[in-house]
Amino acid sequence: MRGPLLILIVWLATNSSSRVRAEEPWVATRTMGLFEVRSEFALEDVESQRIMTQIEGLQTDVLTHLNLTAGEQSVEVNLFRSQSTYRAFLSSRVPEGMNRPALFVQGTDYGRVYVYRRRGFDTDLRHECTHAVLHNALPYVPMWIDEGLAEYFEPPREQRSAGNPHLASLRRSIFFGWKPNLARLEQAENLSDMGAAEYREAWAWAHFLLNGPADARQVLSDYLYDISEGETAGSFQTRLLERVPDAERQLVNHIRLWR
């Protein structure tokens, strides 16, 4: 009887260890403020450490620039070594997101970020982590503010205000007569309502509201405060035009002249 029992025990041990490997592919974990990072690739190299430091700084920047307080829950950040392991992991959990290059999902428990390593993936990571910090602090975030801020905070800090490719692109469009339309942008409710033009305009408003006149910045801060308190925030455009009546003209000049 000893022989078969031994074989059974060995089989169980082998089976359970392979199961653990299949479900827990992580080789590195980090806790940084809100973020619980788990990664399929090592994070000790200089480049990874630089990216991790940026993510930690991003959380502070988003909260302080917007005058927000972090919520109690943490944010799970999942880093994958390739697109194939990313897709395999998402296939059973968030199949509708498998074809997106990066993903933030707000669960009822906490938020989750999914990003895979590729050239420039740190931009995706900062973008999705911005969504995560916003949704951690607020019960909901209007689509155009959510994407505008994620676009604004996605470059490294030193390139944030003047190094975003949206700046040169929008200046060219302004030269050819581009005008903002905040009322229309505010109607966006789903990602499908946001094309490249909407992302760029949302970025421009975020840039103006954070770097433009103090009154505009205050309107954004008050608006987000009302949302954080569970109040009906209403139309942002109406509130902005009360304080900054020529906001759309000022936005154009702000982008045109920004250095």
Ligand SMILES: [Zn+2]
């Ligand atoms: Zn986004």
